[in-house]
Amino acid sequence: MxxxxxxxxxxxxxxxxxxxxxxxxxxxxxxxxxxxxxxxxxxxxxxxxxxxxxxxxxxxxxxxxxxxxxxxxxCFSPATGYGVALTSNVKINGIARKGATNSTVDLLLTGTAGTTITNGTVKDTNNVIWRLPDSVVIGVDGTVTATAICSKSGAVAAPAGTITTINTPTRGWTSVTNPAAATVGAPAETDAELRIRQGQSVAIPSITPFEGVDGAIANIAGVTRHKLYENDTGKTDGNGLPPHSISAIVDGGDVTEIARTIRGNKGQGVRTWGKTSVTVPDKYGNPHIISFSRPTDVPVYGKITLTVFARVHLSDRCADPAGCYGLH
Structure with a gap:
């Protein structure tokens, strides 16, 4: 045959x-x-x-x-591609895989209005150096918020109030502090994380500005997580958002870049709301105050009830069960 x-x-x-x-x-x-x-x-x-x-x-x-x-x-599809193939696929959406990042922190600089700080650095209580942007100008109110990058790679922590030493003294610059803890560095973006961000990125040219702002924030360098809220009603909502406003909570990323991104993607006449405010100009040079928030740690408590079985001998029982089991 x-x-x-x-x-x-x-x-x-x-x-x-x-x-x-x-x-x-x-x-x-x-x-x-x-x-x-x-x-x-x-x-x-x-x-x-x-x-x-x-x-x-x-x-x-x-x-x-x-x-x-x-x-x-x-490997031709972002949904099933992996590794280098996935990195190449997402380029069609105008994004790139995020590499490993250093820790970042928002610093409050105080000094004489108009003072320019060039290539400034500061130190925390562990003598770790944090680098400011190339040029920072103190505002008319004598303060400015700038995002510093840790000189060491990896997850370097800096609790609130621990960065207070000026490492490069500059005339007119008097003090520095970090009101909030630093955002620790992150390893390179995984395939799963990149797929999620690729899905968000296609919302940038979406029919609603809300998804556009959300997708744009996700693609800011250094941003590790974020959450966007909106209040499209005529009164303050349950989250405390004013009428017709949006509120972004962003972990990581440069404050100026975040403000510019929100300004460039939000709808006209929409107010921004948050605890961090940054002034950014439009293309005509007019200043606009953009507000957003940084996440804060919230303590989590748990209640444990221990029940002693009847067969346990009285001498084996503990007057303070939590202490006996190291739960304090």
Whole structure:
């Protein structure tokens, strides 16, 4: 019986449902039947024979080639791509995988109005140096908020009020502090995290400005997490948002860049609300105050009830169970 080499049915195929291929055992069984057609049904092709091992090698080669084809096919989609392929795929959405980041912190600088701080640095109580932006100008009220980057990579923590030393004294610059704790550095963005952000990024040109602002904030360098709220009613809502306002809570990222992003994507006439306010100019140079908030740690408490079984001896019981079990 002649073999039809056009219909072996062993290769990966693409249909409307996607790509598929036979498994290894199906390939091996099919090749075994073909060999028996050639050499006879009594041909010995068990795994302990040379011919059987040869058939198995051919089947494994076809199986490996099919798996490679499936991987290549899947790597064309952000939903199933991974690694370098996923990094390349998201470029079509105008975003890039976030690399490992250093810790950042919002600093409140005080001094003489108009003072320019060039390449300034500060130190925390552990003598870790934090770098200010290349140029920072103290505002008319004698203060300015700027985001500093830790000189050391990795998760370097700085609790609130621990960055108070000016490392590069500048005339007119009198003090520095961090009202809130630093946002610790993060490792490189994982595939799962990048897929989520890719989904958010396609909302930037969406039909509603709210999704546009949300997607734009997600793509700011250094932002590790964020949450956006809006109040489209004519009165203050349950979250304390004023009428017709939006409120962004952003962890990480430069305060100026965050303010510019919100300003450039929010709807006209929409007020911004938050505890951090930054003045950014429009393209005509007119100043606009943009407000948002940084997250704050909230203590979590738990109540544990311990029940002593009747069989426990009285001398084994503890007058202070929480203390006995180290729960204080």
């Amino acid at each position: 002649a073999l039809n080499l056009d219909t072996l049915g062993l290769s990966a195929t693409v249909t409307a449902e996607g790509i598929s291929a036979p498994d290894y055992q199906t390939i091996l069984d099919t090749l075994t039947s073909y060999f028996q057609q050639i050499y006879g049904s009594d041909a010995y092709l068990e795994p302990d024979s040379k011919d059987g091992q040869m058939v198995a090698l051919v089947a494994l080669a076809i199986h490996d080639a099919n798996n490679t084809a499936i991987s290549v096919y899947n």
